[in-house]
Amino acid sequence: MSERKIRVLVGKPGLDGHDRGAKVVAAALRDAGMEVIYTGLHQTPEQIVNAAVQEDVDVVALSILSGAHMTLFPRVLKLLQEAGVDHVLLTGGGIIPSEDMEKLQVMGVGRLFGPGTSTSEAVDYIREWFAEHRAADE
Amino acid sequence: MSKRNPEAEGKGLSAELDRLKAEMERPRRERAAWLGRYKATPKRDALFSTLSGRELAPLYTPQDVGIHDASYSEKLGFPGEYPFTRGPYTTMYRTRLWTMRQFSGYGTAEETNERYKYLLDQGQTGLSVAFDFPTLMGYDSDDPHSEGEVGVCGVAISSLADMETLFDGIPLKDVSVSMTINGPAMMLYSFLLATAEKQGVDLRQFRGTIQNDILKEYMAQHAWIFPPEPALKIIADIFEWSSTGAPKFNTISISGYHIREAGATAVQELAYTLKNGFTYVEKGMERGLDVDEFAPRLSFFWDVHNDFFEEVAKFRAARRIWARHLREKYGARSPESWRLRTHAQTAGVSLMAQQPENNIARVAYQGLAAVLGGTQSLHTNALDETLALPTEKAVRIALRTQQILAYETGVANVIDPLAGSYYVEWLTDRMEDDAEAIFAEIDGLGGAVAGIEEGYFQRQIALSAERFQQEVESNQRIIVGINEFTGGNEEVDVDTLKIGPEIEEKQRARLADLRARRDANAVERALERLAEAAENDENLMGPMLDAVRAYATLGELRYALERVYGRFREPVIF
Numbered sequence: 001m002s003e004r005k006i007r008v009l010v011g012k013p014g015l016d017g018h019d020r021g022a023k024v025v026a027a028a029l030r031d032a033g034m035e036v037i038y039t040g041l042h043q044t045p046e047q048i049v050n051a052a053v054q055e056d057v058d059v060v061a062l063s064i065l066s067g068a069h070m071t072l073f074p075r076v077l078k079l080l081q082e083a084g085v086d087h088v089l090l091t092g093g094g095i096i097p098s099e100d101m102e103k104l105q106v107m108g109v110g111r112l113f114g115p116g117t118s119t120s121e122a123v124d125y126i127r128e129w130f131a132e133h134r135a136a137d138e
Numbered sequence: 139m140s141k142r143n144p145e146a147e148g149k150g151l152s153a154e155l156d157r158l159k160a161e162m163e164r165p166r167r168e169r170a171a172w173l174g175r176y177k178a179t180p181k182r183d184a185l186f187s188t189l190s191g192r193e194l195a196p197l198y199t200p201q202d203v204g205i206h207d208a209s210y211s212e213k214l215g216f217p218g219e220y221p222f223t224r225g226p227y228t229t230m231y232r233t234r235l236w237t238m239r240q241f242s243g244y245g246t247a248e249e250t251n252e253r254y255k256y257l258l259d260q261g262q263t264g265l266s267v268a269f270d271f272p273t274l275m276g277y278d279s280d281d282p283h284s285e286g287e288v289g290v291c292g293v294a295i296s297s298l299a300d301m302e303t304l305f306d307g308i309p310l311k312d313v314s315v316s317m318t319i320n321g322p323a324m325m326l327y328s329f330l331l332a333t334a335e336k337q338g339v340d341l342r343q344f345r346g347t348i349q350n351d352i353l354k355e356y357m358a359q360h361a362w363i364f365p366p367e368p369a370l371k372i373i374a375d376i377f378e379w380s381s382t383g384a385p386k387f388n389t390i391s392i393s394g395y396h397i398r399e400a401g402a403t404a405v406q407e408l409a410y411t412l413k414n415g416f417t418y419v420e421k422g423m424e425r426g427l428d429v430d431e432f433a434p435r436l437s438f439f440w441d442v443h444n445d446f447f448e449e450v451a452k453f454r455a456a457r458r459i460w461a462r463h464l465r466e467k468y469g470a471r472s473p474e475s476w477r478l479r480t481h482a483q484t485a486g487v488s489l490m491a492q493q494p495e496n497n498i499a500r501v502a503y504q505g506l507a508a509v510l511g512g513t514q515s516l517h518t519n520a521l522d523e524t525l526a527l528p529t530e531k532a533v534r535i536a537l538r539t540q541q542i543l544a545y546e547t548g549v550a551n552v553i554d555p556l557a558g559s560y561y562v563e564w565l566t567d568r569m570e571d572d573a574e575a576i577f578a579e580i581d582g583l584g585g586a587v588a589g590i591e592e593g594y595f596q597r598q599i600a601l602s603a604e605r606f607q608q609e610v611e612s613n614q615r616i617i618v619g620i621n622e623f624t625g626g627n628e629e630v631d632v633d634t635l636k637i638g639p640e641i642e643e644k645q646r647a648r649l650a651d652l653r654a655r656r657d658a659n660a661v662e663r664a665l666e667r668l669a670e671a672a673e674n675d676e677n678l679m680g681p682m683l684d685a686v687r688a689y690a691t692l693g694e695l696r697y698a699l700e701r702v703y704g705r706f707r708e709p710v711i712f
Contacts, residue, residue, distance in 0.1 A: 010712075015271035015287055017360030020400050020487070023600045023712040024607050040710035041360050042275075044283075066271055067526070067637065071286025097526065097634060115491040115524050116620050118611050 005035040006130050007057040011048040012041045013076065016066035021093065025061065028119035029126070045072060049079040052088060058134055059126055062092035069096050073104050089129050093117065165210050169199060172216040172228070179229045186232065186551045196232050197224075197553045213458075213567075217553045219473075220465065222457040223566070224554040225512040226477045231550035236508075237515035238540045239316060241483065243268035243293035244527050245641045246648065247303035250293040254308060256530065260537055264515060266316040267304070268292035269326070274361040276322035278693030279645040288642040291527070296645070297691045299652050301329035302336065311339045316347040316391070316481065316515075321363040323350040324372050324678060325695045328686040331384065347388035347437060347481075350376060353414040353586055356706070357595040359396035363696060366587045368703035372678060373418065374425045377432045379679035388437045390418060391481060397595075398441035399487045401603025404448050405569060407441060409576035410586075410595060412459055416577075417586045419468055429468050433475035440513070442504040443485040449504070450556055451565035453480065453511025459570055482508040483517040489524040492619035492627045497521040502539050509549055510556050516540060526634035593709040600712055649691070656689040664688045665698045672702040 010026040012019055019041060030036045037055050039048060052060050060080070064072055077090055093113035096104075101112045111125055176196055187193045197217065200207040215221055218228030227233070240262055243250045254265055270292040272284035278296045279288045288294045295301055305315075310333065319326040327348045334344050352369040355362045362369070373390065380389045394402075394411035402410065415436060422432045438456065442449050460478040464470040484504035489497045498521050505518045518536040520528030528536070544550055556562045583589045590596075609615040616622045664685035671681045678699075685695060 015275050015277070015283065015361075016291075017271075017274075017355075018400075019360065020600075020603050024401075024603050026712045027600070027604050028607075036712075038710060038712045040708055066287055067290035068271075068286040095525065119607065120611065 003135070005033060006059065006126060006134075007035045007037070007055065008059040008061055008126065009037045009039065009048070009052050009055060009057045011039045011043055011051070011060060011062045011076075013043050013045055013048055013062055013064065013072045014066055014068045015042060016064060016068070017041060018065040019063070021065070022063035025063070025093070025119055025122060028123060029061075032123040032127075034126070045075040045079055048076055049083055049085075052080065053083055053085060057088060058130060059089045059091065061122075061126075062090070062094075064092065064094040064096070067095065069094065069104070070100055073109050074107060077108055087134070089126070089133070091122075091125070091129075093122070161208065162206060165199060165201060165207075168211060168216060169201065172197075172219065175218070175228050176232075179233055181229065181232050182234060188548065188551075194551050196229065198555075198558070200558065203558075213563075214557060218477075220476055221461040222477055223454050224557055226457060226479050226514070230512065230553045231509075232553070235544050235550060236513055237264040237314070238262050238537060238544075239264035239266045239481065239515045239517055240533060240537055241266040241268050241318065241517045242533070243270075244291075244635070244637060245289040246294055246645045247300045249289075249641075251304055251306055251308070253530075254304075257533070257537070258308070258313065260534060261541065262537055264314045264316065265308070266517060267295075267318065269317075269319060270294045271361075273326070273692065274319065274321065276325065276363045276692055276696035278649060278691050279642070280649050281693050286642075288645050290637050290641075294641075294645045295326065295329065296649050296693070297652055297689055298329050298332050298686050299689060300648070301326075301333045305333055305337070310334045310337050310344070310346075314345045314347070316349075316388075318349045320349050320352050320355045320359070321361050321369075322692060322696055323348050323352075324376055324682055325686070325692050327376065328679070328682045329692075332683065332686050341384045343386060344384050345386050345388075347391050348376075349393060349439070350390045351393045351414065351418075351439075353417060353590065354393050354397055354411065356590040356708075357397055357410060357414075358400035358402070358599060359393075360708070362706045363700065364703040365706045366590060368672075368699075369706075370417075370421050370587075371675075374421050374427075375677045375679055377418075377422050377435075378425060378427060378677055380435065381427065381431050383679070385435075387435065389432070389435050391437050391439045392418065393439040395439050395441045395483055397599065398443065399485065401599045401606065403602050404443065404445065404452050405572045406576070406598060406602060408452050408456055408459075408569060409573040409580075411438065411440075412456065412463075412573060413577055413580050413586050415460065416463060416468075419464070423468070429464070429470045430472040430475050433464060433468075433470055434472060434477075437514075438478055438480040440480055440482045440508075440511075441485050442482050442508045442511075444488050444500065444504065446503060446507050447556075447562055447565060448569075449507040450511045451562055451569050453482075453508070453513065454554075454557075454562075454566045455569040455573065456480070457512075458566070459573055479514050481515045481517070482511070482513040484508070484519045486519055486523055489519060489521070490617065490619050491524045492624065493629075494521050494525065494632050496618060497524070498535060498539065501536060502543070505539055505543055506547075506549065509543055510554075512554060522632050522634055525632065527637070529633055529635050531633075591709070593711045596709065596711045652689060652691070660688045661685070661690045661694070665690055665694055668695065669698045669702055672699055 091110040217225035392415040394407035398407040457478045461476040520532035520536045522532045668681040
């Protein structure tokens with residue numbers, strides 16, 4: 001029996017218009033066999049969490065290059081928790097200084113990827129997380 | 139067999155010989171005419187010689203190396219003359235070096251005002267305003283959409299009061315200002331005009347630039363408010379009002395930069411940007427404006443990426459294509475309309491977070507390409523811009539890189555020094571051909587706006603970005619510090635500029651103070667008048683300026699118009 005596809009929501013929260021990375025990553029995850037939903041630009045954290053719940057995704061991946069990551073990641077994390085979604089991986093990437101990445105990880109965000117990351121690294125990370133946390137549930 | 143007529147044959151032959159002779163003489167004649175114009179223009183005070191002491195002519199042509207090139211006049215011509223391949227101005231950097239214009243802005247207007255004064259003290263010759271995301275999207279700093287983003291990626295400007303602070307102590311009649319603003323361009327332009335008025339500047343003499351290029355926002359940069367039709371109407375309003383209200387102001391900077399940064403190739407950048415330019419020309423003409431009334435105020439903005447010769451060829455091809463289309467297709471009669479003037483910025487997307495000091499070298503090569511391409515102004519990126527907003531030191535190094543180019547390398551001594559290189563000329567021709575093929579493809583879709591609405595540009599740009607990424611990940615394309623030469627990657631930490639949450643609090647307080655101080659009734663009336671003008675399809679510039687002078691805020695102006703025009707919804711494509 002074939003494994004079910006990993007479902008990923010790629011989101012662009014806030015006013016940031018830089019979507020090159022989000023689209024390249026979305027295409028790479030799709031090419032790696034995942035089911036990818038891309039939200040489009042200028043989404044509020046509420047819109048992203050609603051989409052994550054409705055689409056019943058395994059992973060929420062946010063792309064933030066605007067410097068607003070210390071506002072937006074914690075907001076999405078809190079809204080996911082309030083919606084009772086505790087089995088979803090929140091990950092992402094962008095222009096995020098390493099000390100901020102560490103702070104966000106302490107709060108419960110997964111790995112975050114900076115400029116120059118190979119898309120295969122993100123694919124591998126999501127697959128490994130899924131194998132460890134979700135595959136066993138099914 | 140026809141009867142021979144030796145006399146007539148002789149005449150025909152001599153006419154042909156005269157024609158050939160005139161053709162042979164043409165470059166010499168044109169060169170002499172150009173030299174006359176060159177001599178009549180003042181030059182800057184500098185040594186125009188090699189380091190060995192040999193004196194240099196301002197321009198070299200095939201004659202200087204004993205070549206006759208029959209296509210020279212048609213394809214290259216002379217600087218400042220149709221088709222402008224060799225540069226938009228007769229004397230180019232012999233008269234004035236390019237403007238060193240570093241794009242900058244962060245925090246509130248107060249912090250950025252200090253940074254501007256620092257840059258001017260360091261020898262920068264123009265200013266370029268970077269706005270934060272809320273401002274770029276037309277939201278006030280205290281709008282719920284703005285939370286966490288105020289002053290982070292640029293400076294927060296929510297009203298005329300903020301603009302006054304931004305240029306406090308900076309004389310707008312002497313320092314030209316460029317503003318990267320698009321969706322709410324009319325609002326920020328009005329803030330700037332009103333600030334200049336308050337400084338006593340005669341707007342008929344006022345120089346500066348607004349980006350105001352909404353088509354590339356839909357394609358790539360994504361800071362939009364309204365749908366394309368009302369957005370283009372607003373741009374035509376700006377052209378119309380400015381042709382008499384601020385006739386020396388560059389009312390648009392048609393930008394390839396963001397298209398390129400989003401993933402487009404150099405050829406796509408060239409073609410999409412020029413196509414957008416043609417679309418604005420058509421919109422102005424549809425408004426009933428004479429093309430020569432507004433085309434001279436159109437300017438351009440190119441990205442300068444790593445492929446050195448392709449970048450140089452792009453600048454040259456762009457000038458030739460623009461000149462040909464404006465003269466042949468749109469019937470412009472003024473050389474000012476044919477002349478493509480441009481700003482350039484080194485490619486932010488080419489900067490690497492790994493071994494960030496290497497970015498100094500990347501920026502230097504890119505800056506060199508822009509200068510050899512004949513740019514009118516240049517921003518060189520700071521080495522740390524892939525990590526955060528640049529520190530003062532990083533900005534200084536970027537500016538010094540331009541100063542080294544200008545004063546030490548000698549590349550500004552001779553105009554268009556790469557002309558005549560077989561490779562550069564061949565590549566310039568190919569880029570022109572490729573751009574023409576893309577214009578035809580876009581026309582087949584029904585034009586630039588139709589292409590945007592169906593997501594054509596967005597899809598092509600995303601495909602190019604994907605292809606590039608795959609080439610890097612398969613090691614076909616080497617990027618130093620990414621897939622090769624990674625020794626040193628572990629030393630990641632350079633100092634970066636941090637914007638704390640106190641900036642947002644400070645800016646919100648400034649705004650609350652303004653709302654309390656101003657005449658609320660006057661603001662209310664001015665906003666109603668603005669909405670009414672939009673309903674009646676009047677030119678919005680007058681009512682906009684009145685509302686701005688009453689200290690209506692950016693967000694208030696945006697929402698007043700959004701109620702009439704609605705909001706753009708993007709087609710989501712990846």
